[in-house]
Amino acid sequence: MRDNMVAVRLFRVEPMLTLTKAPCNSATPDGYTGTPGILIIPRQGPLRAPHLMLVARGPRRCEPSPGVRVFADSHVVAGLGDGTNQGTPALADVLTDASAAQIVAPPEGPGLLDRYPGCGVAVAASRHGCLAGLRDGRLAAIRGAAGFAAGADPWPAVYGSFVHGWWTARMPLEGLVTASVIVGRYIGRTESGLGCFHVAGRGRIRLARRAPWSTGGMSA
Numbered sequence: 001m002r003d004n005m006v007a008v009r010l011f012r013v014e015p016m017l018t019l020t021k022a023p024c025n026s027a028t029p030d031g032y033t034g035t036p037g038i039l040i041i042p043r044q045g046p047l048r049a050p051h052l053m054l055v056a057r058g059p060r061r062c063e064p065s066p067g068v069r070v071f072a073d074s075h076v077v078a079g080l081g082d083g084t085n086q087g088t089p090a091l092a093d094v095l096t097d098a099s100a101a102q103i104v105a106p107p108e109g110p111g112l113l114d115r116y117p118g119c120g121v122a123v124a125a126s127r128h129g130c131l132a133g134l135r136d137g138r139l140a141a142i143r144g145a146a147g148f149a150a151g152a153d154p155w156p157a158v159y160g161s162f163v164h165g166w167w168t169a170r171m172p173l174e175g176l177v178t179a180s181v182i183v184g185r186y187i188g189r190t191e192s193g194l195g196c197f198h199v200a201g202r203g204r205i206r207l208a209r210r211a212p213w214s215t216g217g218m219s220a
Contacts (some may be wrong), residue, residue, distance in 0.1 A: 006057050008165035010071040014049040017195045031136050034185030039161045047175035055161045064188050066195035071169035077157050094160040095122040103133035123160035130156050132163040137210045144203040176205040
């Protein structure tokens with residue numbers, strides 16, 4: 001079970017981050033490439049400052065903070081098709097390997113999360129992006145960042161942990177719709193003293209609610 005534990009940390013970015021598409025100068029000699037993260041830069045709505053969520057599976061580096069930590073949590077991520085431990089999905093907070101049809105189930109019928117009462121978020125992936133379904137019936141689809149290479153942390157799992165962490169931290173989901181969403185890896189601080197974030201891609205998040213008619217409109 002320890003291998004399925006994921007730690008998320010949400011920071012209000014202060015003073016700023018260095019964004020780069022090239023490897024940061026602060027990459028370590030042992031090949032450490034940074035912690036997967038999602039940077040949210042608000043444009044309008046309820047958010048007033050950039051926020052960065054870091055998503056780490058297993059032991060993590062104690063890299064310098066990118067700002068003021070506003071939330072931290074740990075949760076279990078498991079795949080529906082995980083044949084190595086059939087009990088893991090039942091204990092998961094975030095489920096991956098779901099299908100869009102399973103997530104966007106008619107309200108009058110049992111949905112995927114109804115079969116896993118302890119799970120808060122389920123994620124489906126496709127070549128266009130990811131779709132996350134929350135227990136309260138909301139859907140959060142992201143497009144444009146499906147190619148994010150996260151090594152041992154596949155992008156659907158990173159996105160599911162991000163949605164779970166954002167929701168658990170009681171951050172406004174509505175603020176994600178108008179924000180710039182940048183995915184990548186946080187390396188640490190550069191010689192200038194600013195945090196370094198290696199950009200892998202950008203995405204756009206849309207919100208909806210489960211409806212009887214809709215696997216098409218919000219599918220990933």
